[in-house]
Amino acid sequence: MATTQETIRPPRRLDDVPGWFPVLDQMLFDWFLDRQEGSGVGGDLLEVGVYMGKSAIFTGRHRRPGETYTVCDLFEGDAPDAANRAESTKSYARLTRQLFEENYLAFHDELPRVLQGPSSLVHDEVAPDSCRFVHIDASHLYEHVHDDIGTARDLLLPDGIVVLDDFRSEHTPGVSIATWEAVLNRGLSPLCISTQKLYGTWGDPRPVQEELIAMARGRDDCHLSVQEAAGHRIVRLKSKGMRGPDFPESRYASTAGxxxxxxxxxxxxxxxxxxxxxxxxxxxxxxxxxxxxxxxxxxxxxxxxx
Structure with missing residues (x-):
């Protein structure tokens, strides 16, 4: 088997890991997770769909003693149906579990709990009402996203946070429909939206939004707008030349010079x-x-x- 470029040259910085994780979302992940930790909110972490590990590596820094961090992905495994198989073959052909694990271990001493298979595994493998933060970035097909959102609702603590990726990309209408359906019909309250992600909760959104709005107003690198739609307050954030949060270099960084x-x-x-x-x-x-x-x-x- 040919050795991939990622295996030959391990990442020295988070930006070296292939994937889509804009600096605005890095800031928001840090802000939401830091807020939970500062408020004494405990609970497990979950990411569904990891690709090469960029956001998983970032989130893993927030796992505290006694908490479990679980990630789930097909990797090179078989998809559960023809549509999902076609999607995986087209977009994620290079993804292997070994590559994800090598990237993750470049920044962390130990791996998260890894589930290899379809996202439907998660519901039976993660305890109900156990998670404080769930990031869903797996299949873009409506049926799968609908079920993933239902799983997140069952696994999250009352004030836990779910992050839904690609909710308004032109190539992912299934995610858009499933996301707004959850807002309109399944009790999900939007906390804010970034360019590609919706942050939501099944708890009370108002205290979190007030703090989030105050934080955004205090920054000169973040555009803020607030709108009302269908009885929900929609907080929209956009980067204005924002730099990502400081993130430790990998164990390979010492060879950079x-x-x-x-x-x-x-x-x-x-x-x-x-x-x-x-x-x-x-x-x-x-x-x-x-x-x-x-x-x-x-x-x-x-x-x-x-």
């Missing part, structure tokens, strides 16, 4: 054939080490060869 091995070795001078061949061999080994070995082994090999 190391020089690359030379692409070619000059021919040996006359009378030094043996030494020249040795240098050439060492140059080839160094190039292979930079490309294939973990950074710690690469540095050790370089020291041994000098």
């Amino acid at each position: 190391e020089p690359e091995a030379p692409e070619a070795v000059a021919p040996a001078a006359a009378g030094t054939g043996t030494a020249g061949n040795g240098r050439e061999r060492r140059g080839r080994v160094r190039r292979v080490a930079v490309d294939l070995l973990p950074p710690v082994l690469t540095r050790a090999l370089r020291r041994a060869m000098h």
Whole structure:
């Protein structure tokens, strides 16, 4: 099996991980999770649909002692139906569990609890009323999103927060219909919307929204608008040159400043054939080490060869 580029060059920063997680949503994830933690709200974390792990890596930093963080994805497994299989083949053909786990472990000492399979697994694998934060970014098909939202409602604590991705993308009408159906008919209250995500709760939205509006008004990098629709207050946020929250670099970041091995070795001078061949061999080994070995082994090999 060919080695993927992501495996050869592990991420040094969160931005190196492929995926869609804008800085505005990074700020909002931090704000909602920090607010829960500052208010003494405990509970488990859940992400349904992880792709290469970008948002999962970010969320994992908020798991506290005694809490469980569960992620679920098909990865390279079989989809439950033909429509889901076609969607996975088209958009997520490169995704493997190994690649997700390698990316995650670049930033964390241990993996979350990983469920490999369709999102329908989650309902029976995660305890009811156990989660404080659920991020749904899995199938874009209406039937699956409808069920995922129902699962989130069953698993969330009374004031827990659900985040629904791609609720207004032109290529995901099924997500839009399922999301607004939940708002209009299934008791979900919107807390705010970003460019692609809706943040909601089945609890009382007013205290959270008041704090959120005050926070947004205090920032000069966040555009705020508030509208009323169908009896709901809709808080809309948009980035104005916002920078993402500080996030620790990965365990590979220490190699960022190391020089690359030379692409070619000059021919040996006359009378030094043996030494020249040795240098050439060492140059080839160094190039292979930079490309294939973990950074710690690469540095050790370089020291041994000098």
